[in-house]
Structures are given as structure tokens and as C-alpha cells.
Amino acid sequence: MRPRLFFAAALALALAAGGRDAFNDWIAATDLPPLTIAVGTEVLARDGSLLRAFPVADGRWRLAPGPVDCAYLQELVAYEDGRFWQHAGVDPWAVLRAGAQVLWHQKVVSGASTLTMQVARLLEDGPTGTLAGKARQARVALALERRLSKEQILDLYLRLAPYGGNLEGLRAASLSWFGKEPRRLTPAQAALLIALPQSPESRRPDRHPKAAKAARDRVLDRLAAAGVLAKDSAAAAKAEPIPTARRDFPALAPHLTARLFAGAPQGARIETTIDPQLQRAAEKLARRAVRGQVGQVSVAMLLADHQNGEILAEVGGAEWTDSARAGFVDLTQAPRSPGSTLKPFIYALAFDDGLAHPETLIEDRPVAFGPWRPQNFDREFRGTVTVRQALTLSLNIPVVSLTEALGPERLLATLRRAGATPTLPTSAPPGLAISLGGLGISLEDLVQAYAALARLGQPVQLSAEAGGAHPLDGQLFGAVAAWQVSEILSRIAPPPGGTPNRIAYKTGTSYGHRDALALGFDGRHVAGVWMGRADGTPVPGAFGGELAAPILFEMFDRVGPERAPLPPPPPATLLLPNARLPQPLQRFRPRDAAFAEVVAGAPEVTFPPDGAEVETAGQGLVVKLRGGQPPFTWLVNGAPLIVGSRTRETVLNLTNPGYVSLTVLDAQGRAAHRQVILRR
Incomplete structure (x- = not known):
């Protein structure tokens, strides 16, 4: 009996072990x-919080x-x-x-x-x-x-x-x-x-x-x-209520995060330097900036720490879901005309080359550079002014004279060394007009260039990606020249409501009022604001000083109430009045420019050219003239349209397409004629 029990027990154990092994093999063979x-990919702020997430x-x-x-x-x-x-x-x-x-x-x-x-x-x-x-x-x-x-x-x-x-x-x-x-x-x-x-x-x-x-x-x-x-x-x-609606996922800095997402693998966690508080404040400020603006005006903004190159806030458009304003376009990356915002770099180069000093006298008079006769924005001339006044008032004639002495290629090379990528409208060599905004450059690149100016000429690569910012090789110009420009810009009167001596800044308005800009910096931060239409259509009455500058000052107020002071003058800085400057620096004398008096003869229409086809975009026809004696009368197809005009540039209320015959008469009855074709 006992042998049978022992055998049965052994058999049971063997069967159990075999069953266990078979079961284990069955589990191990499972096709998982x-x-x-x-x-989804996540883009994170500098504090680790979620800026934006993307679905799978x-x-x-x-x-x-x-x-x-x-x-x-x-x-x-x-x-x-x-x-x-x-x-x-x-x-x-x-x-x-x-x-x-x-x-x-x-x-x-x-x-x-x-x-x-x-x-x-x-x-x-x-x-x-x-x-x-x-x-x-x-x-x-x-x-x-x-x-x-x-x-x-x-x-x-x-x-x-x-x-x-x-x-x-x-x-x-x-x-x-x-x-x-x-x-x-x-x-x-x-x-x-x-x-x-x-x-x-x-x-x-x-x-x-x-x-x-x-x-x-x-x-x-x-x-x-x-x-x-x-x-x-x-x-x-x-007792706690149930949520009754889904909330939107975070979508701060939507244009920036979309750019970073496009270049990242699926499921990446992208760390950025964006400050979420400043980003929210900037986006709120952007929405308020366009509220009440007509014509689909948008805004782009960028704020960075120029000491380390980290971008802290970036707004590519007022509202990225607003298709009427082309909200999907990242306007910090779009090449636009910089207007007058490149003038500080020309003055810095001139100071560095010993061509001028802030107290150097320079002429603001009618001048011809070959066939080109630049004018100031307000069509007025101030005569002899200091370079400080010329930059403060953003006069055009002095800066073009300095650009001619330096060579326009110098300005382009300086911008490129700053890390910017300016583009020219044609493949021809750059002309003097680039000093007044005759090139394309993005807002991000402009802020990049101004960061170098704030760093006394030392360029830095701005980046919103963690670890992406770093100093760039070389020096744009000497520290003395950079400080002299910064000191002039810091004394420009702020816009209404702005804090005096808060920042060094410069505004710009492109030809046709297509772009309104303001760039500025203090001892720690650099920022830029662009306003205009994404499609490049003119915005009548848009000026950088009126539209963009107040937003720029508010951006700096959002950073904090305490001002980061600009650096003191470098030891080699020459702080002297004009009379005590070395003789060559007391007055700038252009090398080749020929001054000319305003033509005293018959009026001459300088724009539009005879036989031109002109796109008006429903904004009217801009006409310009020189010479003649005001007041002027403008006739369209033989009928008076404007009588008693005393300006040499005006807008004729012509919106219908077709052939137009223009005549201008001055006070002495002398006439000039143009025939043009209007397009819409």
C-alpha cells in the first residue's frame, strides 16, 4: 500500500511540475x-512648466x-x-x-x-x-x-x-x-x-x-x-462641482513652439528659456496693442536677456488663431524693412572709424548722391547740427552722408557679424538706401543686432532653446563707439506715459508706413516691437514712435520696476564739447557729396515716373515734386483736384484703375506733367 501511495505522490508531483513548466512555457511564449x-511632444518653459503640448x-x-x-x-x-x-x-x-x-x-x-x-x-x-x-x-x-x-x-x-x-x-x-x-x-x-x-x-x-x-x-x-x-x-x-467643459491645453508662445515642434522627434521634451510670466504678459500686451487698430494690424514682440542671450518672451503675432490678421504667420521671422532702426549701427561705425563724434557738426541740407536726393521724413532741413542731434531726431541726410563715407557694404557686414541675415531686394550691390531701411531683416535679427550694441559691440547668439545661446566671435565695433551710441539713444524722450531714462531705444517707420518698429535695451535686457500688416499693405499714419514705442516701454515695465543701468563710459571715451574736439572731429565733411540748392525754376514731378504703372492698393496715389514755388495746384485729367497745397509730397485721392493725366502748377503758373496707369 505504501509503495503505491509513494508512487502516486511522485506521479502527482511530476505532473504538477510538468504542468507548471508547460504553463510557464505558455506564458513565456506570449506574443506581447x-x-x-x-x-505627444512637449515644449517646456524655463521653470519646467508646460508652454505647449502636441497630440500624437x-x-x-x-x-x-x-x-x-x-x-x-x-x-x-x-x-x-x-x-x-x-x-x-x-x-x-x-x-x-x-x-x-x-x-x-x-x-x-x-x-x-x-x-x-x-x-x-x-x-x-x-x-x-x-x-x-x-x-x-x-x-x-x-x-x-x-x-x-x-x-x-x-x-x-x-x-x-x-x-x-x-x-x-x-x-x-x-x-x-x-x-x-x-x-x-x-x-x-x-x-x-x-x-x-x-x-x-x-x-x-x-x-x-x-x-x-x-x-x-x-x-x-x-x-x-x-x-x-x-x-x-x-x-x-x-460638494465639489463636476467640470462641465474641456479646457484648452496650454498654448503659450504658439509660433515659437510650433517652430521647435517642427524640428523635433515625436514625443520630445523641448526645454526653453521662455519665462512663462513674461510670456503671458507679452501676449496680453500684444492683444491689447492691436485692439481698435484698423486694417488687420498685427504685432510681433521679442524680449531677451542680452547678458546670456536667452530669449525670455516671444510673440509672433497678436492672436495666432485670427486668420483675418494672418495670425498663423510668425512675424518675428518675417523679413521686413527696418526703417530707421539701422541708423545707430552706422553712427557706431563712424565713431569707431574716427569719422565723427557725438558732438561733431554735420550738415542736414538738400544733397544729391548721384541721381538720388534723399529727404528727411518731415521734408524739413535743419542745416548744421551735431551728430547727437542727427541721431536723436533720426535725420536722413547726415546718416546717408556717413554711409557713403563708410560704404554700404560695411553696414551689411556688421549686421552679419552680429548674427543677422539681411536680404537685399535685388542681386545688385547694396546702395546707400540701406541706411534708411532699403533691405529686409527680421525682428529677431534686429533684436540680435541690438543685443550686440547693448553689449558694447560684442555679439551674442540669441536663442529660446535651453543651452542654445552663446557668445559669437569678433567685435562689431569698439566699446567706446557702442557706448556713445547707447548714451545718445538713452536720452531720447520716451513716448507719452513712458518712464524717462528707462531704456536706450530707437524707432523706425518703413516707406509707405508698412512697418512701425521700436528697438531698445537697458543694462540687462533687449527687446523689439514690430507693428503692421502681415501682407505688407501700408497702414496710413503708422509711425514707430506712436505705435511701437509705447509697447516697447510697457514690455520693459513688465520685466520689473527696477531699471538695469547702462554701463559707464569706457576709460578711453572722449567726453568733450565740440570746441575742444580735435580739429578733424569738429566737423564732418563728406568726401563726394555735392550740395545743391533747391531748384528755383519750374516744378518737376519726381514721382511717379512718366508712363509708370502704379499699384495704389486703394490707398490713393502718392505724388512728389521738387522745384517750383508754392502753393501748388494738382489737376487730374484737366480737372483741379487739390488747390493751394504747400507740401512737396501729397496723396491724390485716386482709387479707380486706369489711365490718368497729372498736371501740377506752381504759384507762377509753371507746370509739370505726368501720365500714369493706376492698378489696384
């Missing part, structure tokens, strides 16, 4: 789904979990799978309990799915109500437990759990339903996030708020009954 879960390729919002509230994790395990940390993927006790409840109640009272089994179903998007589906989930769950740690399995759940619509994962759900990261959740929020994955569509708070509240409250009751949550905390949580 991919365990690498695609998540199929449009679902799924993000890396990041830090998660420990109380939520404890409550999730207690509610969904109390033995999660002990079982091997399938909980036998839960299976026995669920089976007994079915036999006793003749219906399903509770399920036996563990968190690992739920992860298995989510990985394969498998069925939930079939026996074959449950068997497959159990097999995959057992295999997952042998492949992954408990923490890794929980991480998969936090990435994949559905929360309604295209929301997947705890973090996307917390941001969408509560507008916050899941690192700190209220008991009510945690309970709702536990309840939603069980039936994400029928419990969506924005569509079925009553069902969502009932499900949340059941979770709270069970957690309180299990002692995981205090009863008074559960009762208070039930």
Missing part, C-alpha cells in the same frame, strides 16, 4: 504587443505622466486592484470573489480584472465582455508581470487609460478637465479620474455630468468605506 507608447500622430492627446499625486495613486490601487503590489498579474482571490458573487446574486457584482489586465486590454485595444478576451488579457497580464516592474505597469496605465473623446492618460485628462498638472489633485478630482476610465464616454463630464458625478461619488464612498479617505473629506468632495 509593443510596450513603447507614443506620447493620430490626433489623440496622450502625454508622459510626469509627477503624479501620491494620494491619487494610493486611491487608484485601493479602488481598482487592492492586491496590485502582491499578485502576479491575475488575482486568484478576486476571481473567486467575483465567481461567488455571480453564483449568489445571479449577476455580475464586481469584476476580477487587475490593473495589469486592464493594461493588457489597453495595449491591444481588446474586447472586455468575452471569455476569450478575458483569457487573452490574463495571459498578457501574466507575461507583463514577468517582463516589467510594477512601477512600469502602473506607468503604462497612466499613459493609456481613456478619459473620453481623444483624451488618453492621466496627465492629458487632468489638464483637459481641470486645467492643472496631476501632481496635486483634490479628493474629488482624483475620484473622477479614477471613475472615468471604466466608462469614458457615458461618464464624460461635458456630456453626461450627472453620470460623471454619480460615478465619482461611488468612488468616494468606497474609498471612505475602505478607510483610504476620511469620511468628512469624502463628504466635502461630493
